[in-house]
Amino acid sequence: MNQNDTDYSAKKEALLEQGLVSPQAQELITELETELDLLRKQNESFRKALxxxxAQTPRMSTKLRDALYE
Structure with a gap:
């Protein structure tokens, strides 16, 4: 969990304690948190694959490669 997650959780808890969140809004927040978690996991998976x-592709520029192969 990063700093933003902690901040969001603290803000959410404060609003819930004050009674400023309706049950429908609370349900929506829960759904959004679940979606956010899923997207973070997908993002990490995509980054790892990338x-x-x-790491498998050559890092040599095309000009340098062409010059070396001549």
Whole structure:
């Protein structure tokens, strides 16, 4: 959990304690938190796949590669 998550959780708890959140809004917040968690996991998975893919590709520029192969 990062700093933003902690801040959001604290704000949510404060609003709930004050009774400023309707049951419908609370349900929506819960759904959004679940969706956010899923998207974070997907993002991490995509980043990991991209790092793995980029590790396999050559890092040499095309001009340098062409010059070396001549």
């Amino acid at each position: 790092r793995a893919k980029s």
